[in-house]
Amino acid sequence: MPTTFNYAFSAPINPPNVTPTLTKPQVWAGLERKMRFAHEFVPVITSCEVLEDKDGVVTRVVKFEEGTGPGMDVAKEVVKGFKPAWVDFEQENGAHIRNVISETDAGLFMTYMFEIRYGKDLKGDEADTEYERMAKHAVDSSIDVMREMVKDGRVQ
Template sequence: MVALNLAYTSQINPSGASPVLTRAQVWAGLQRKIRFAQEFVPVIESCKVLKDEEGVVTREVKFKEGQGPRSEAKEVVRCWADAWVDFAQDDGTHIRNVVSDGPAGDDSDLHMTYMFEFRFPHIQEGTEEAAKEHARLKAMAKKAVESSIDTIREMVKDGRITS
């Protein structure tokens, strides 16, 4: 079995980004992402909420063929407002979306990090297959963070996110 752990961070409001997103807007976007993951992450084909109660969402996501770590996943999602969202999958995979401050400490210097803890029982540590999967997932992580930020910005522009 191989465990692949990786993280990717991107600045939410790089120079020239418009509009500048506030922490409240980013948090509203992450709340929407819990229920409509396919709008934010290109490798996700669909997201079905199975249960939504007391701040805990159980959902099933399906990945586009050959693009996700597997074809589908059942997840239990918990939030710690307004800093992170935690996705625990039924196979032990764990994903966290974190919003953090940069040195300036204001909305102009927000960052988003996605952390991934993948488990692959069918792949052996140190193999070429493990290296290929790590490279693929690293590219997916970058795309997931950046597309989520881009989607939140578009939703603010078109009025779907107003906070």
């Protein structure tokens, strides 16, 4: 029986002692880039082919390292940007991921929400713990990539 993994994780975009400080427009520009160049942000994605890019909606095919994808090694996705707050990624199998920029009195935060559908049965807390670890890493590593892109000029 297929398994659905639901999880959300938030992290501060500008924790203390990290430079440069990212602005909301820079983070949004990073998410727009992620829509088209997923492999730059997600280490287990080996390629991202954009099939269509029209009116803020990107249809793409992403390939995962063998055995690392959500129950598949290739996924077709429709990605929609909702400037300046979030990006939705929806896969053909109904899986849904949302990347959200939020503002609080404590600063900017990035939240990733996952509704991943696996074609196989996953059991136990160990599987949940592993996917939660991967979800947390996805948020932190995306912020780190955006910061590097600001440093090297790929994101303004």
